[in-house]
Amino acid sequence: MDGATYTQKRGQLLDYFDRTAVQAWTRLTSDAPVGRIRATVRAGRDAMRAQLLSLLPDDLRGARVLDAGCGTGALALEAARRGAEVVAIDLSPTLVGLARQRAAGEDGADRVTFRVGDMLSPSLGTFDHAVAMDSLIHYRPDDVARALGALAPRVRSSIAFTFAPWTPALGAMHAVGRLFPRSDRAPAVEPVRDAALRHRLASEPALAGWRAGGGGRISTGFYISQALELRR
Structure with missing residues (x-):
């Protein structure tokens, strides 16, 4: 899939995660002390990672797993510890570099291949399972469906992904966020029903x-x- 909306938003995400938010993201995904707000984000991400992993088999020996939008690589390592061969890919060279650094010497690291690029690239090959944690939360339903449709022919069993669920509070935050100057805001999360x-x-x-x-x-x-699983 290479529609204008997906490609445009992909460029915004690369700029944000590879330049604007690198230091904040590095700290958020570490054990370093953070403020109250970021602590809730860290706790939520940890809980969501555990939930997505619970949708995968406990024994992944012989399976090939795609971590689509791997960030700093925590989910990829957990899947590898279950025996999977994991391809962990992210748009941001900086985040992938950090993921490689953190994985060095960890159990399962030898079964993770870190890549920089588009998670929908056919060159990545085929997989038994794919996981996209918070990689599609910036896209509208049409783009989410088309992205998953582009990935599906190369996945044999399951795709687990997350989206930003619409709530009155999140809808209001989304509307208010559009009022800020573009240079002062992160790529918008798209609340989805x-x-x-x-x-x-x-x-x-x-x-x-x-x-x-x-x-x-x-x-x-x-x-x-919110997590959602697709199965064949």
Whole structure:
């Protein structure tokens, strides 16, 4: 998939995570002390990572897993510790460099291949499972469905991903955020209604034969995200 919306937003995300927010993101994903707001985000991300991992088999020996939008690589390492061969890819060279640095010497690191690039690239090959944690929260339902449709032909069993669930509070925050100067804000999160997303996924031709299954919402202070699993 290479639609204008996806490509445009991909460029914004690269600029933000590889330049604007590098120091904040490095600290957030470490054990370093953070303020109250960021602490809720850290706790929420930890909980969501655990939830997505719970959707994967406990024994991943012989399986190939894609960590789509791997960030600093925590999920990739956990999957590798279960025996998976993991391809962990992110747009940001800086974050991938940090992921490699943190993985060095860790159990399972030898089963993780870190890559810089687009998570939808066919050159990555085929997988048994794909996980996209908070990689699609900046996209509208049409773009989410098309992105998953582009990935699905190369995944044999399951795709687990997250989206930003619409709530009155998140909807209001999204609207207010648009009032700030573009230079002062992160790429916008797109609040999505669960029913609308499921309907759009069901109508995506490339996802024929896939069904939406379990997941769950994590809400901890300033972090809110919802998981959804697609299975063949």
